[in-house]
Every structure is written in structure tokens, then in C-alpha cells.
Amino acid sequence: MLLLKNYLNDIVSAVDTENIKVKIFGHTETLKEDLQENIKKAMEKTKENTGLILGIALNYGGRDEIAKATKEIAEDVKKQKINLEDINEDLIAKYLYTKDEPDPDLLIRTSGEIRLSNFLPWQLAYTEFVFAEKYWPDFTEKDLEEAIETYEKRDRKFGGK
Numbered sequence: 001m002l003l004l005k006n007y008l009n010d011i012v013s014a015v016d017t018e019n020i021k022v023k024i025f026g027h028t029e030t031l032k033e034d035l036q037e038n039i040k041k042a043m044e045k046t047k048e049n050t051g052l053i054l055g056i057a058l059n060y061g062g063r064d065e066i067a068k069a070t071k072e073i074a075e076d077v078k079k080q081k082i083n084l085e086d087i088n089e090d091l092i093a094k095y096l097y098t099k100d101e102p103d104p105d106l107l108i109r110t111s112g113e114i115r116l117s118n119f120l121p122w123q124l125a126y127t128e129f130v131f132a133e134k135y136w137p138d139f140t141e142k143d144l145e146e147a148i149e150t151y152e153k154r155d156r157k158f159g160g161k
Contacts (some may be wrong), residue, residue: 001032001035004035004058005035005038006032007039008022008038008039008042009038009101011042011054012041012042012045012046015046015049016045016046016049018051018052019049019050019051019052020046020051020052020053020146021043021046021049021050021051021053021054021109022042022043022045022046022053022054022056023043023053023054023055023056023098023101024039024042024043024055024056024057024058025055025056025057025058025060025097025098026056026057026058026059026060026061026065026097027058027059027060027064028058028059029059030059031059035127039058052105053101055098055101055104056083057119057120060097060119061118062116062118062119062120062121062122063118063121065096065097065122066096066121066122068091068095069095069096070095072095073087073091073092073095077126081116085147092122093122096122098120098123103123103124103126103127104123104124104127105128105151106127106128106129106130106147106148107119107120107124107128107129107130108129108131108132108138108139108147109129109130109131109132109146110129110132110134110135110139111133111134111135111136112131112132112133113131114117114131119154119156125159126156126158126159128151128154129130130147130150130151130154132147
């Protein structure tokens with residue numbers, strides 16, 4: 001976690017000058033207080049940025065996120081804040097960690113793995129995937145450019161034919 005804390009301090013200035021928003025999600029409330037403060041500072045400093053979103057999942061599980069959202073929805077139905085009939089995909093999305101952000105257009109999975117590993121199962125429904133053999137630390141800017149070029153060649157259908 002010390003590595004993450006130092007990374008957050010270093011990266012925030014760099015991404016802020018590039019108009020990148022930092023979004024950290026998961027059960028961050030269980031992390032040490034000083035790391036929680038760094039997370040808040042990183043997101044606060046970059047919240048107005050309108051370029052790319054750098055999403056970092058900490059202490060995160062996709063199924064857990066959906067279960068948490070379901071419990072919160074059920075609680076709001078019980079408190080009559082929402083009606084059972086109001087529950088649809090848009091409403092569920094508002095209870096997820098990523099509620100204020102668009103679903104990812106592209107997921108780059110490094111390390112040669114070709115699975116999601118319980119990462120954003122709801123949000124990745126229409127996301128394009130690129131799988132890279134390299135591990136994250138070895139993934140270069142050139143690799144990113146190639147992944148984006150691959151993505152740009154795709155014909156996105158969003159569930160249609």
C-alpha cells in the first residue's frame with residue numbers, strides 16, 4: 001500500500017496536466033486513513049478534468065459491487081425512496097461505484113490473461129477488449145497506442161447486429 005500511496009502522489013500532478021480524471025473505487029473505507037486521504041486528494045484535484053478517466057480499483061470485486069448495489073436498492077425501496085417498478089438498468093447503474101462515469105469503451109488486459117477476474121462485470125457489457133502478453137510494468141506508451149489502434153478498427157454494435 002505504501003507503493004500505491006507514493007504512486008498516487010506522483011501520478012496526480014502528471015495526469016492533472018494531461019486533463020485526466022482519477023477515479024478510485026472499491027471498499028476504500030477499509031484502507032488506512034492516510035491512504036484514504038491520498039485517494040480523496042487525487043480524486044478532488046482531478047475531478048473537473050474532462051479527458052480520459054484513469055480508473056483504479058482497490059479492494060474491489062464486481063460481484064460484491066452488484067450485491068452492495070442490490071442491498072442499497074432494496075433498502076431504498078423499503079424506505080419508499082424508490083418504487084419497485086422504478087428498478088431498471090439505469091437505476092442499478094446509479095448504485096454502482098462508477099455511477100458518475102461512463103462505461104469503459106476499452107479494457108486492456110495485461111499479463112497474457114484472457115479473463116475478467118471479477119472486474120466490472122456490469123460496466124463491461126459493451127466494452128471492447130484488447131489482451132496483451134506483457135505485464136503492467138512493462139506495458140509502454142507504444143503498446144497503448146497499438147491497443148487504441150486495434151480498438152479504433154472495431155465496428156462497435158452495442159448489442160445490435
